[in-house]
Amino acid sequence: MSGNEAIARGALEAGIGFCASYPGTPSTEIAMNLFEVAVDQGIHVEWSTNEKVAMEVTAAASWAGVPALCSMKSLGLNVASDFLLNLNLSGSGKGGLVIVVCDDPKGHSSSNEQDSRFYAKAAKIPLLEPSNHQDAKDITKEAFRISRKYEVPVLVRSTTRLSHSRGLVQVGNVSSRTRKTIGLHEKLYNIPSPHIRHRELLEKMERVAEEYEESGFNQVKSTERAKLLVISSGISSLYSQEAIQAFESENISHMNLGTTNPLPRKRIKQLLEESERVLFVEENDPFLEEAIRSLSVELKKAPEFFGKMTGHIPSYGEMNTDVVLDALLKLLGKDRKRIEEQARNFEDLLIERPLTFCAGCTHRNFYWSIRTVKKRLGGKLIVSGDIGCYSLGVFYDEAMDTMHAMGSGIGIGSGLGKLQRFGFDSKVVSVAGDSTFFHACMPGLINARHKNADLTFAILDNATTAMTGYQVHPGSKIQDENLQRVQIEKLVRAIDPDFFAIGDATDIKSMISLLYSTVQKNGLKVLLLNSVCRLEEVKRKPGFIGAIPVIIDQGLCRREKCMICAADFGCPALVWDSNTNYPVVLAHVCVQCGACIAVCPHNAILEGE
């Protein structure tokens, strides 16, 4: 099973009754797996509006005695951290609360490569890092034990390569514990004396540290007369093992830590006393490296430390076996016939494979329209974007100018929309999708209204969380049983923008004129653009395609003199045939949306039969 499946399985074996999450790669499959068994196991599983809400609802369950899991991606923990740094003091009650955060080194599917372990340090809560698939299950179960025993939330940290790889896992029984609510603790707040609660938390952590000294999740493989000790955590343990094996004759010891906050200080110090040199291998930041370096001042004689802080391991990007091999080579003073990457010799053969919007995706229609409007305005248009499929706008002729956190598009727009008095003379368009709108756009939009910012807010509403696999959200058209739809239109109208209109993102012509007239109005303008996710459409209705097949009129086509349809619009279904020098519609890719008809300036793309 995958690391994420193993985490979900561990939660089931620990007897959870409640799970809340917001989808985000590489964490999504944890809650997805629990959704699959929710009915059978009698578990409440939900996609919350955002990660902070997810953490709040799971804390409530845990307080009432129901074991709860809260999973999210790295950036999600930033959203939830405000609550976490209060919850740590109040405690998580009798049920048990485990927060799983999946970091994404190298940002395969993220806009940064943050190390979320520092939240465990900031919140002073226990942190566990699984180092393989078996561990992922077992450590999640252990996290619940710790959380219940000490009534603290426990953070489990995975990374992309563990979450999204698969290995063999020996499973245990799913807990048949009955889950009945109990009365809440008194005083689930930390005022007026948060420092007392802080002291109590620190005392809990001391007891956790004591217990961690004996934890089986910390493994040492020591070699006699070891020249070098490798300390690793997480999936880096497998990379370290593999690299150490390549130097069999070199007497290298290996300590892998599963309990990384608080650290098993005595055990580590004991091992450091016996070591002359230490190499740290961990994903993202030098978290263990800093902690263990600072711990070493208590030693009679400290070993020499190597890792990210000395440049032996790169401080950015992802770990792999090669990184460890290279560091060991350097430390052991060995020459290895390095297999250099041979890319340089064959660069011209390695054509790039850029990401594109799917065939028929209405986000392409939107950016095409934006591009047209921007040209008409002499380039004086700034687009502040957001997180979702439509983030690919940054690759679409750089139609998107900024892209940061969930909800930042409207916040940045709200700022840009107040700069006219300083000479800022571009029109501002902020963009967000529907799931992102609910997640984090409301405060920014209300701010823009309240401050009379001059901007157009375009909501690309395809009524699903498309990027991560069509999870239901409050605005989804199709809701599961017992869920009540919340309509974006009603929310926006309540905020009372100066101008509001609903547009159709499948119709490029009307969208261009709507955008062009709207951006020239004064004040706060909101456009709700009805959009379509073609992948979701096909998922709902297998084999579904639209009703507007297109053909190319070769008499009207200006061929290589124009090429706008294939070269600029960029739909995967409308391609250039370099043999005939005509554009061609690929029938097996085309979803028959008809959007491209509006793109040809010579009317050579026609509706077919």
Added chain:
Amino acid sequence: MPFWRVSEVREPYSILVAGVGGQGNLVCGRIISEATMKQGLRPIVGDTFGASRRGGSVVTHIRIGTRDWGPLIPRGKANIILGLEPVEALRTALRFAGKDTIAIVSMMPVPPSNVTSGNVRYPDLADIKKALESICQQVYMLDTEPVMKKLGSTRVLNSYMIGAFSALDDMPLDSKYLRQAILDLLESEMDLTAFNEGTQSLL
């Protein structure tokens, strides 16, 4: 009891499947790992599929051994590259292939959007072959297009490629387990036919 089909095969045995979204990379990984388990060995499968639905490359790393190995193959250490797409095969080979690598590559290109838009030219297959040959121990370029036409769908390309892989001499997995894994996971006659065709493709 773990069983290595060929005794001189060293652990870990590493397979890379290189392709693009929609080609069935992940299914390849599942089939090979299923066969590995049937044989009593331990598979670790690492997938890179972040943006696969949106036209990106997809690479699957498979490590086979008696214990768990890292989910990423080290530089130059792939034993096998199964290339579902020529340029993607070369892209992974440049990093992961070495003098022991055998590459089995489908010659059917899936042109990226910059090629279909007419902005970039897809490289010559002969040049890709030459490049691969300069890096790998052995390269099989398979003319898969007519076979897929005959079979009726490019969707069975992955089963065909696994069939080709199963016909190699020095590889640890028994062909019968791979065949069984295809039956168990895909339950498709067409895939089984593709697998059988694949076993003849290296001759």
